[in-house]
Amino acid sequence: MSADAATHDDHTPSLWDWRRWVLSTNHKDIGTMYLVFAIFAGIIGGGLSGLIRWELMEPGLQVFTGEDTGWGAIFGNAHNYNVVTTMHALIMIFFMVMPAMIGGFGNWFVPLMIGAPDMAFPRMNNISFWLLPASFALALMSMFVPGAGADLGFGGGWVLYPPLSTSGHNGPAMDLLILSLHIAGVSSILGAINFITTIFNMRAPGMTIHKMPLFVWSVLVTVFLLLLSLPVLAGALTMLLTDRNFGTAFFAPEGGGDPVMYQHLFWFFGHPEVYILILPGFGIVSHVVSTFSRKPIFGYLGMAYAMVAIGFIGFIVWAHHMYTVGMPVDLKAYFVAATMVIAVPTGIKIFSWIATMWGGSIEFRTPMMWAIGFIFLFTVGGVTGVVLANAGVDQSLHDTYYVVAHFHYVLSLGAVFAIFAGWYYWFEKIFGVKYNSFLARAQFFFFFIGANVIFFPQHFLGLNGMPRRYVDYPDAFEFWNAVSSWGYVIMLVGMVLFFAVLIDAMIRRRKADANPWGEGATTLEWTLSSPPPFHQFSELPKIK
């Protein structure tokens, strides 16, 4: 029992008291709920990607045959394949990566790292979380109600382009999805307001903005991106909704509207969104690299302002997703130039991480392996981004598997590796128990090899012309698709190991130390017990 627990309003409620969770206003409990939610969503999203790789294992239709298998056509037809790819993307983005990074680690460690007792608006924090299961439920429901004609679910891709998402999907599935994303957006905007207020107003005495840990910086930039981009998405979604149901024609050419206008609005949100997914990962990796190199982060200010720069430039490059819509060529030229500029701050980050390790005394503990894996894989995804930035080449690569490979290197291997780095870095802090690092490292190796086997060959498929979002492909794409699907099997073993680590830790319950990482771990969360007291910093820490 820590000393704080003795004070009268500071008792930790029982784990089994439902009010502790449903009515929670505690940033750590809410953070834990976000993490559990993200794992749950990750299982569903990962299962959907298994269906995709199963279908694409061989040419022809394997899974989404639309034929009665004896139990009915359980997985449906090619439309349902499109539903599965659409929902895989939406679930992984909105219900896995964002809740894990911002809701989970952000809630847990932003207050701890800045020496605050909690978030600025604890009740708003509660509603931010609880809107998400509601939103997720709507998204899942959408898969089981009519989407296009009699076919169930919305199969128009996560970008929801009209007219496919308006006149192309006449059923209620798309309306449920719009509602779902609206609610997820409200949840994120409320969260963003909460983080901004917390970070600006609740830093411990002495913690100036230029002494803030980089993870806090990364969350600050991320939530600004959320706050500024989500309203644009909300506007676009609302226009879709009224186009569908109330006879407006914002995006309907027959009524004087323009489908391309939607794409501009969507990507004005969408490009910042992809950085929303990765920025907190930058923060996590910075801490892990610094901790296990036993060195302060190299070029702290450069690192912080590189993120600010990435966030800023992220708002003026959106049309690089739309090079083939028939934009004026000068406009394309502008977007090429602006997009390539993003590579500069990105490079600064990569080199600064390596410089942090340079001269360090590196210990290859589990989180560090994930972080080094991240740096390498993120580099691969970054350089293919630079290729795609060139509209001339993107003309050949747009909407092919090359793009799929690019964004999985930065997301499935980048963001996810950063999440696991954070997970294993803070696991003991969060749960108060140690984990089996042998199993966790084995998970890393299966993930590293599996993810590369899945996604590297997709570059070749894309270069050779295989379009994305295809339920079936010409026979000549078989070889690399088969390789890619076997990679999924390898990664699946890693996923099993992840749960093995969890179960092992749960059963053995070895008490965690306050600071398992030694002198390299310098941020405030390591000064507290593991897990930290239910309420911390009733007396604010002073920063030198």
Next chain:
Amino acid sequence: MTDLYGEAMRFLTALALTWTTFAAGAFATPGQPTDGALGFQPAVTPIMEEVTSFHNILLVLITIITLFVMGLLIYVMIRYNRKANPTPSKNSHNTLLEVVWTAVPVLILIGIAIPSFPLLYLQDEIPPEIDFTLKATGNQWNWSYEYPDHEVAEYFSNMIEEEDLQPGQLRNLSVDYPLVVPVNATVRLQVTASDVIHNWAMPSFGTKMDAIPGRINEAWFQATQEGVYYGQCSELCGLRHAFMPIEVHVVPQDVFDAWIAAKAEDEYSEAADTIIAEYTAARETRLAQLD
């Protein structure tokens, strides 16, 4: 043990050799994907030739950058692990270094931009001497084509279902009524759609243009090699998105003239099909004799 090693090395060498040849496109049939290929389909238009050579430069650059980062990572992992370097240095600044790793990427990017912009303008600016215009309309789920300059009425082009495939036709790629264009002709392509967004894409031409209802997008190509070229719809358009391929026959001018005359009479003319079939058969015999 050594045997196994030898075997493995032989296997890897063979694999590497095959793949490099594939990557170079040596075994690749122009106009269609090749199993196990590593790179683009062979280029048959000036645009795609430029795309390919520009991409080759980019590929070398990004490979060097990636290997450089990987090399640095491996070096620090070996040189600065806890055993090799028990006491960490405390340095966390080096202004010169920071300037260098900002400036050098800027220079590399400028180097990339120099060939990038001309390519962009080459693709986008339709040459003034156009031989004729071709109009493609994306529909759920097929393409329809018009030759407005030749008064050929709109005809639909549907994928051949697997059970109806004739020998030599490709699953998911062959269509019943393909496009036909003369070799070396400069063609202006107009693309639109009748329902949702589609995309007319032809990898070996380097053409990819969104087909958007309510607007007409323009692109151009000049195919410099006779043959049959395949492409696929490249914007998600619903249930049968994967099953609305594009097939273009590039033929000599006289064959084209005969074909288009028959098409102008009747857009589904059997005579037109026969002209193309006979030409293709003759060409294949000729190619077979060359081998």
